[in-house]
Structure formats: structure tokens, C-alpha cells
Amino acid sequence: MNKIKIFRVLEKVQETEKIVTLRFDGKIDAKAGQFVMVWVPGVGEKPFSLSYIPDVGITVADVGKVSNALCSISAGDKAGIRGPYGNGFELRGNKILGIGGGYGIAPLAALIEQNRDKEFSTICGANTKKGILFAERIRKSSNVIVTTCDGSAGIRGMVTDAMEGLLKDNHFDQIVTCGPEAMMAEVLKIAKKFKIPTQVSLDRYMKCGIGVCGSCAVNGLRVCKDGPVFRDHELPPEFGKSKRDKSGRGIEV
Incomplete structure (x- = not known):
């Protein structure tokens, strides 16, 4: 449309x-x-x-x-x-681990509700208890682990702390993640260590949304058209390191 x-x-x-x-x-x-x-x-x-x-x-x-x-x-x-x-998440397998940071949990909540036949576990992370979104909503269709940096809710620490512990004792067919890029880069490192295929929702500055203007282009890919969800091996080399602001200037993530 x-x-x-x-x-x-x-x-x-x-x-x-x-x-x-x-x-x-x-x-x-x-x-x-x-x-x-x-x-x-x-x-x-x-x-x-x-x-x-x-x-x-x-x-x-x-x-x-x-x-x-x-x-x-x-x-x-x-x-x-x-x-x-753009492209949404494509689930493969039955046991799925979702990892969302802050309001990055929003599309994962929709994903879980669209795929109630899958066995989800979801890690919801934020700086404080007040920043945890949709945990009770997601809990209707998924196991939920909450992490906060200050320990005001759930496990004290980062989503990656809970992720490592979970993966040591559980097998997952796939990981899906959305949130701050630095967080997702760490999620990807751990996923690779455990050899679990991962899909990442990549955020880049967009203008047209339909692949015409090129403002969201990275490494030959248009995030609005080829993404915003990418499989781990499709991510550009700059992932987790830098991106461009609306003026085209490179900035650290």
C-alpha cells in the first residue's frame, strides 16, 4: 500500500x-x-x-x-x-528464542502472537523496571525472562547475561532479536558461539521506505527493501560498529 x-x-x-x-x-x-x-x-x-x-x-x-x-x-x-x-521475520524450526531490548520488544510481541504454534522463550531487557514493555502480554504465548540493568525487575544485568545461561541448558532452533544495535551485536556473537541461526531487525535512517532514495543503503543493501529483518550472514560489516545519520555522516552505534 x-x-x-x-x-x-x-x-x-x-x-x-x-x-x-x-x-x-x-x-x-x-x-x-x-x-x-x-x-x-x-x-x-x-x-x-x-x-x-x-x-x-x-x-x-x-x-x-x-x-x-x-x-x-x-x-x-x-x-x-x-x-x-520490507521483509519481516521468517521462522525456521519450532523452538524460538526472542531477545528484545527496550521498545525493540514491540515487533517481537507481534511475532509471538502471529506464531502461537511455535515454542517461544523471550528475554525482555531494559535499564529499569519502568522500561520493561509487553512482558505480561508476551507471557500469554511464551516463557518470559526479564532483565534490568539496575536489578529493579527480574535478573540484574544485560539480556546477554540471561541468554548465555539459557543456552547452556536449552536448545533453540533460531534466535530473533530487536533492540539497540550494540545489544544485538553481542547477541549475535553469543548465537554464533552456540551455532544458532539468528535474524536481526536493523534500524537505519529512512526517507522513502520503498527502496528509491538510497538513504538507508548499506553495503549494497537497502534496509527498507532488503530488510529491515536480516539473517545473520546478510548483515553489513558495519553492523554493531557504525551507521549514518540523516546527513549521511557516520556515527558510532
Whole structure:
């Protein structure tokens, strides 16, 4: 769906001080891991992974102009949505380990709900208890392990601390992960050590969302078209090290 469709906000959930979930009055035929471009009139457009499917829902962190505008709207307000775009997660095998950091857990929640026939275990990580999202929602369809950096909920430490312990005693057919890139790079290192195929949701600056402008191109791949979900062997050499900002300047992740 390349044409913008106007949706009305049915519900706004304040997940944390800086993160909201918006549920819209429409449905979408999408695969978890795909994204939509969300347009706020007079402000701009930005890509967001779907946190609810098929009823359209996105989870937004207040980190920029468009996301700030979305965090400020209320139930009954409207926004334009086009998509879905890109490639979503492709599950292989039955036992799946999901690892989400912060609001990166959002597309994994949708993935788990789309694949209730799979045996999921999910590690949800955040800096503090207040940053843990969707744990109870996911618990309906998955085993859940919570980690927080300060120990205010679950295991004290990083998601990778819980991951290593889990993999020593359990076999998984596949790992799927979404969150801060530095976290996912560490997840990938551990996954390779245990020889478990992994899919990663890669975040890059996007403008068009349909593979035309090239703003999200890395190593010959267009993240909006060839991703945003990549298999481990498809990831660019810069993964976990650097990316480009909207001006094209390289920055550390």
C-alpha cells in the first residue's frame, strides 16, 4: 500500500514516560518485523515497526520531531499510514528464542502472537523496571525472562547475561532479536558461539521506505527493501560498529 491512508487513533497507552503505544481504527495484512511509514500532517513522516497486527498498532519512543508529535496526539486524532514495507521475520524450526531490548520488544510481541504454534522463550531487557514493555502480554504465548540493568525487575544485568545461561541448558532452533544495535551485536556473537541461526531487525535512517532514495543503503543493501529483518550472514560489516545519520555522516552505534 504505497498510498497514504488516514487512520484514527482508537487508543493511546502511555507505556513509560517517553514511550506510547497507538492503536488505530484499521487492519493491515503484514508480517511481524515489517514496518509502516507514519505521517503527521505539518510535521513529517517516519518508519515504525508494527507492535500489533492485524489491528494496526505502533509503539513510539519520543526521540525526534515526528515521534514527539505522535506521542502528543490523543485518541480521536488522525495520522496517515502507508505500507507495510520490507521483509519481516521468517521462522525456521519450532523452538524460538526472542531477545528484545527496550521498545525493540514491540515487533517481537507481534511475532509471538502471529506464531502461537511455535515454542517461544523471550528475554525482555531494559535499564529499569519502568522500561520493561509487553512482558505480561508476551507471557500469554511464551516463557518470559526479564532483565534490568539496575536489578529493579527480574535478573540484574544485560539480556546477554540471561541468554548465555539459557543456552547452556536449552536448545533453540533460531534466535530473533530487536533492540539497540550494540545489544544485538553481542547477541549475535553469543548465537554464533552456540551455532544458532539468528535474524536481526536493523534500524537505519529512512526517507522513502520503498527502496528509491538510497538513504538507508548499506553495503549494497537497502534496509527498507532488503530488510529491515536480516539473517545473520546478510548483515553489513558495519553492523554493531557504525551507521549514518540523516546527513549521511557516520556515527558510532
